[in-house]
Amino acid sequence: MSVLVVVECDGGEVKKSSLEVASYGSQVAQLLGTTATAIAVGEATEANLAQLGEQGITKVLYDAEPRLKDFVNGAYTKLIAAAAQQEDSKVIVLANSNIGAAVGSRLSVRLQASLATNVVELPKNDGGQFTVKRGAFSGKAFADVVLSGDRKILAVKKNSIEALHEAGKTAQVESFSAQLTDADFADAPKQVVMQEQTGGVLLPEADKVVSGGRGMKGPENWNLIEDLAKALGAATACSKPVSDVDWRPHHEHVGQTGITVSPNLYIACGISGAIQHLAGVNSSKVIVVINKDPEAPFFKAADYGIVGDVFDVLPKLTQAVKELG
Amino acid sequence: MKFLVCISNVPDTTTKIAFTPDNKEFNKAGVQFVINPWDEYALTRAIELKEAQGGGTVTVLNVGEADTEPNIRKALAIGADDAIRVNAFPKDAFFVAQQIASIAKDGGYDVILMGKESIDYNGFQVHGMVGELLGIPTVAPAMKLDMSGNTATLEREIEGGKEIVEVNTPFVASCQQPMCEPRIPNMRGIMTARTKPLKVVEPVGDAPRTEVAAYALPPKKEGVKLIPAENAGELIKLLRNEAKVI
Numbered sequence: 196m197s198v199l200v201v202v203e204c205d206g207g208e209v210k211k212s213s214l215e216v217a218s219y220g221s222q223v224a225q226l227l228g229t230t231a232t233a234i235a236v237g238e239a240t241e242a243n244l245a246q247l248g249e250q251g252i253t254k255v256l257y258d259a260e261p262r263l264k265d266f267v268n269g270a271y272t273k274l275i276a277a278a279a280q281q282e283d284s285k286v287i288v289l290a291n292s293n294i295g296a297a298v299g300s301r302l303s304v305r306l307q308a309s310l311a312t313n314v315v316e317l318p319k320n321d322g323g324q325f326t327v328k329r330g331a332f333s334g335k336a337f338a339d340v341v342l343s344g345d346r347k348i349l350a351v352k353k354n355s356i357e358a359l360h361e362a363g364k365t366a367q368v369e370s371f372s373a374q375l376t377d378a379d380f381a382d383a384p385k386q387v388v389m390q391e392q393t394g395g396v397l398l399p400e401a402d403k404v405v406s407g408g409r410g411m412k413g414p415e416n417w418n419l420i421e422d423l424a425k426a427l428g429a430a431t432a433c434s435k436p437v438s439d440v441d442w443r444p445h446h447e448h449v450g451q452t453g454i455t456v457s458p459n460l461y462i463a464c465g466i467s468g469a470i471q472h473l474a475g476v477n478s479s480k481v482i483v484v485i486n487k488d489p490e491a492p493f494f495k496a497a498d499y500g501i502v503g504d505v506f507d508v509l510p511k512l513t514q515a516v517k518e519l520g
Numbered sequence: 521m522k523f524l525v526c527i528s529n530v531p532d533t534t535t536k537i538a539f540t541p542d543n544k545e546f547n548k549a550g551v552q553f554v555i556n557p558w559d560e561y562a563l564t565r566a567i568e569l570k571e572a573q574g575g576g577t578v579t580v581l582n583v584g585e586a587d588t589e590p591n592i593r594k595a596l597a598i599g600a601d602d603a604i605r606v607n608a609f610p611k612d613a614f615f616v617a618q619q620i621a622s623i624a625k626d627g628g629y630d631v632i633l634m635g636k637e638s639i640d641y642n643g644f645q646v647h648g649m650v651g652e653l654l655g656i657p658t659v660a661p662a663m664k665l666d667m668s669g670n671t672a673t674l675e676r677e678i679e680g681g682k683e684i685v686e687v688n689t690p691f692v693a694s695c696q697q698p699m700c701e702p703r704i705p706n707m708r709g710i711m712t713a714r715t716k717p718l719k720v721v722e723p724v725g726d727a728p729r730t731e732v733a734a735y736a737l738p739p740k741k742e743g744v745k746l747i748p749a750e751n752a753g754e755l756i757k758l759l760r761n762e763a764k765v766i
Binding site for chain 2: 313326332333
């Protein structure tokens with residue numbers, strides 16, 4: 196019996212959210228008195244997979260089937276289910292990413308497992324009752340959820356768990372074959388085009404986010420947001436009204452009906468803080484609000500604030516970051 | 521083409537969240553419930569596609585007790601043809617998925633659509649469970665959906681970009697913006713919705729696999745520390761030395 200961790204790789208690298216998930220999985224394994232095995236999906240290198248030892252992973256399984264390089268839900272589900280069966284895993288941990296959630300839900304039916312997504316803390320296992328804390332009501336609340344049954348799947352919210360780094364520890368990488376057939380790929384949605392964002396930090400993975408609202412007055416002023424984001428190594432984001440009027444693309448819209456983020460640092464520039472926007476960001480560790488209206492509701496949810504004009508304040512902040520070196 | 525659109529009944533997006541004294545349930549007192557905003561994309565797109573094809577049906581499905589019927593009627597007013605309500609409190613995602621799969625199996629639907637998640641439970645689970653229960657492909661989350669015969673072309677959000685995929689019916693897709701502009705019911709729609717069929721059926725399947733032991737609100741913030749605008753650079757020092765986030 197081992198805890199199985201699903202590790203997503205992209206271009207040979209293990210994703211940051213998967214380092215968190217691996218750390219989470221190895222701590223769950225410790226709690227249950229067992230070890231943590233990873234099953235890697237996507238394009239991976241053996242050296243990068245071996246480094247998962249630093250997150251407490253003992254063994255990594257990898258199926259080098261080339262068609263698994265890109266996400267195919269049915270095939271990924273079969274692969275992970277086969278790994279779970281080989282390892283006799285009672286607990287499977289994945290990221291609450293688009294891939295993790297899509298596979299986790301199919302997997303839970305196939306393995307007759309109970310599933311919790313949006314998980315934000317390590318589970319408690321008291322007297323046989325397995326409870327885990329998850330985000331609910333779009334970040335406006337939490338729920339302690341009891342998972343019944345023999346098998347459990349946990350999808351961990353990004354930036355909720357600190358990744359472990361035990362330098363020098365390596366995991367053993369083993370080739371694994373789920374014996375996938377053409378049929379496993381046949382009914383799958385066929386990829387026609389892939390358009391990936393190039394450059395910049397990806398918003399869902401970011402641990403720092405600089406976000407702009409209507410107070411930025413127009414898309415031509417977004418260089419101020421981008422300059423600060425670049426200096427900080429942060430992703431850029433926006434509020435719903437901004438994406439609604441096409442100042443910024445939809446995939447930057449953060450909020451209740453956009454992307455929910457939980458970075459370490461969220462800097463809101465010219466955003467008043469409607470309840471729907473707060474719902475998407477209020478699990479950020481530190482919130483900074485810059486707004487010229489001292490009555491903006493966002494200040495109530497902020498840790499730090501500057502009452503001032505974003506057009507004066509942002510260049511000063513960018514300058515100050517550059518001076519830090 | 522037969523569309524099945526699954527909608528959930530959720531607290532309005534401006535609702536301040538509160539729970540019953542035992543913290544086991546959401547406190548509904550004084551709260552207005554709406555169609556889950558993500559589900560509105562699914563509903564409107566299904567209606568648009570049906571209209572473009574000049575035929576077919578859009579059936580709305582909700583797992584909920586009788587108090588969800590005003591929002592089912594609203595979906596009918598927006599343009600769905602008929603509705604099914606599974607008479608049960610939606611206990612967990614697996615319970616809901618079983619109801620949808622059972623109805624879909626009997627109804628012979630070509631396309632099953634729903635929002636990517638509900639804004640209350642935020643499970644992001646039901647679409648995949650339904651796909652697996654029915655043994656059909658799932659595309660999640662979809663930002664665009666077009667149909668040509670039995671083939672659908674969908675734009676799927678991936679982290680940091682998008683992927684365009686083709687899939688044949690039957691399939692399940694969960695929807696998000698910018699799929700379409702959600703519709704508001706007009707007077708004619710509201711009048712005709714009253715006479716459209718709404719069937720109530722009893723739930724099937726196994727017991728739920730998860731149970732909420734307690735809800736909690738996030739800890740209150742200590743209060744904002746204000747930095748004068750003229751010393752804005754001071755903020756960066758505080759973020760490094762005090763908050764330790766940069």
